[in-house]
Amino acid sequence: MNLRGAIAIFTNELLRFFRTAFGSILSPVLTTSLYLVVFGAAIGSRMDPSQFGGSTYGAFIVPGLIMLTLLSESTSNASFGIYMPRFTGAIYELLSAPVGVFETLVGFVGAAAMKSLIIAGIIMLTAMLFVDYSVAHPFYAAGYIVLVASAFALFGFILGLWADGFEKLQIVPLLILTPLTFLGGTFYSIKMLAEPWRTVAQFNPIFYLISGLRWTFMGGSDVPIGLSLACTVGFVVLCVGVIGFIFRTGWRLRE
Amino acid sequence: MDGPILELRGLSKTYKGGVRALDSVDLDIRRGEIFALLGPNGAGKTTLIGAVCGLVRPTEGTIRAFGEDVKSHWRSVRRRIGLVPQELAFDMFARVDHSVEYSRGMFGYPPNKARLEEVLRSLSLWDKREVKIRELSGGMKRRVMIAKALSHDPELLFLDEPTAGVDVELRRDMWRQIGALRDQGTTIILTTHYIEEAQEMADRVGVINKGKLLLVDDKDAIMAKLGRTEARIILGAPMSELPPALGEFPLSLEDEGRTLRYRGGDGTGKGKREIAEVLRLLVRQDIMFEEVDTRESTLEDIVVDLVDGREGGAA
Ligand SMILES: Nc1ncnc2c1ncn2[C@@H]1O[C@H](COP(=O)(O)OP(=O)(O)OP(=O)(O)O)[C@@H](O)[C@H]1O
Numbered sequence A: 001m002n003l004r005g006a007i008a009i010f011t012n013e014l015l016r017f018f019r020t021a022f023g024s025i026l027s028p029v030l031t032t033s034l035y036l037v038v039f040g041a042a043i044g045s046r047m048d049p050s051q052f053g054g055s056t057y058g059a060f061i062v063p064g065l066i067m068l069t070l071l072s073e074s075t076s077n078a079s080f081g082i083y084m085p086r087f088t089g090a091i092y093e094l095l096s097a098p099v100g101v102f103e104t105l106v107g108f109v110g111a112a113a114m115k116s117l118i119i120a121g122i123i124m125l126t127a128m129l130f131v132d133y134s135v136a137h138p139f140y141a142a143g144y145i146v147l148v149a150s151a152f153a154l155f156g157f158i159l160g161l162w163a164d165g166f167e168k169l170q171i172v173p174l175l176i177l178t179p180l181t182f183l184g185g186t187f188y189s190i191k192m193l194a195e196p197w198r199t200v201a202q203f204n205p206i207f208y209l210i211s212g213l214r215w216t217f218m219g220g221s222d223v224p225i226g227l228s229l230a231c232t233v234g235f236v237v238l239c240v241g242v243i244g245f246i247f248r249t250g251w252r253l254r255e
Numbered sequence B: 001m002d003g004p005i006l007e008l009r010g011l012s013k014t015y016k017g018g019v020r021a022l023d024s025v026d027l028d029i030r031r032g033e034i035f036a037l038l039g040p041n042g043a044g045k046t047t048l049i050g051a052v053c054g055l056v057r058p059t060e061g062t063i064r065a066f067g068e069d070v071k072s073h074w075r076s077v078r079r080r081i082g083l084v085p086q087e088l089a090f091d092m093f094a095r096v097d098h099s100v101e102y103s104r105g106m107f108g109y110p111p112n113k114a115r116l117e118e119v120l121r122s123l124s125l126w127d128k129r130e131v132k133i134r135e136l137s138g139g140m141k142r143r144v145m146i147a148k149a150l151s152h153d154p155e156l157l158f159l160d161e162p163t164a165g166v167d168v169e170l171r172r173d174m175w176r177q178i179g180a181l182r183d184q185g186t187t188i189i190l191t192t193h194y195i196e197e198a199q200e201m202a203d204r205v206g207v208i209n210k211g212k213l214l215l216v217d218d219k220d221a222i223m224a225k226l227g228r229t230e231a232r233i234i235l236g237a238p239m240s241e242l243p244p245a246l247g248e249f250p251l252s253l254e255d256e257g258r259t260l261r262y263r264g265g266d267g268t269g270k271g272k273r274e275i276a277e278v279l280r281l282l283v284r285q286d287i288m289f290e291e292v293d294t295r296e297s298t299l300e301d302i303v304v305d306l307v308d309g310r311e312g313g314a315a
């Protein structure tokens, strides 16, 4: 195992992030703040707290917004991280180096997850300025956030290998991830939906992720935490399996 | 270890589109030599390098480096190999020093400031170490590629057209640096379109075309075997037939007897000596001549002949 190689990739990726840190942090922070002002403060003040387990609507959407950021940041960081060297040709170095799946995953996926964790942390702090919220299970919340960040960084890595153009890189987050996150209960409880939408919503995998994070924040949620956890872990296992297969066949990497 | 540093056996590569870029290549590279791989565009040079360095999956055949199979011992083998690809390829926004340190780390070696300085100084990049790569000139960018490949001190170095698009002065400079690497014991395999480059630096030369290795030999042996000297002697008065005293030389009369043409020698200077001898005999026999024109065939002529399917002439 080439631990130094893994660390080199990891730090190089973080270095890249800090080169453009201002922009990378500003835009998610701004978006989240807008959501909190518009939905949390303006509209939320007119909502009945009994629908949200007794807490305010603002506090209810905080885990949803964190999930929204985690998914999009992890996916785009990881997909760009591996797509760029493919695009510029710099991937030659990775392919000729004594670097295998493990090092590549620690380096690229680890760094992408780390970046989105930094941004998620900043967003949690920002949210405190707008709404009064608390975390019921801080330990589980932290673990769950790390798990989700890693899961979607893995997904982004696969996306970055699959994409053969910049459009594809952006189209999956835009057309699949963001809608599913919005429909998965970022801004509402599934109980507020009428049938058949309530049933339909349960086929959305991201619904279980949001619900899981909400449980760690509020102590209660739409689905049992065990189910949410199983979904997330299942997703991680699936992604790791796909990446392992890609490396064994050299797909999109070696001629 | 006295065996070859790199052994290719029956190496073939057929790309997905059906192009057979390598066709059963057998090749041994000796420790410490500079080996020049020559061939026209699309001959398979880059594919051969890619197969050794892990960028291309061979369809058939085996590759052994440092006595170990590169497939089963890829980790230990790759740590000792460096690659400078044909195209510029790096993160343009990174700093020169960061980019070179990144390469070293990726190959599993701890940071080493002294080595970094040594590599950057040897390539005249030290003053530019804190500059972003995109701000460098094309020749400097190319040297950054070399610095990255040298950062982990490889024993076996591949240079895919190291001097393409580089001006004459910088090219000479690179030749000096490549020579210095060889003096330190690095084995170097380079591809080039500038045959003078191979002629200047290489110990051995391989000629490849359409995926087939046509010829591998010591540069001097190739020159000796296939090299030719040509001379054209314009005579003062036409001659109807060769004087018997000149019968033993490869001479012919052309241009209705006004031109005496010599075609022979072997690339070791024998041709030039024979021409001098011919001239002496002409003077001794009072045969006047007005002009003498001589030309040594170059490695280029030899390669072009080989690639075009002509033999380099009867030896
Ligand atoms: N990725 C690829 N997919 C399909 N065919 C390829 C690929 N790479 C190279 N080839 C083909 O393989 C053959 C050999 O290409 P290669 O790049 O090895 O040649 P080369 O000797 O390096 O040429 P040049 O001097 O132009 O660099 C060519 O016919 C080329 O078109």
Ligand SMILES: [Mg+2]
Pocket (backbone or CB within 6 Å): B045, B046, B047, B086, B160
């Ligand atoms: Mg080439």
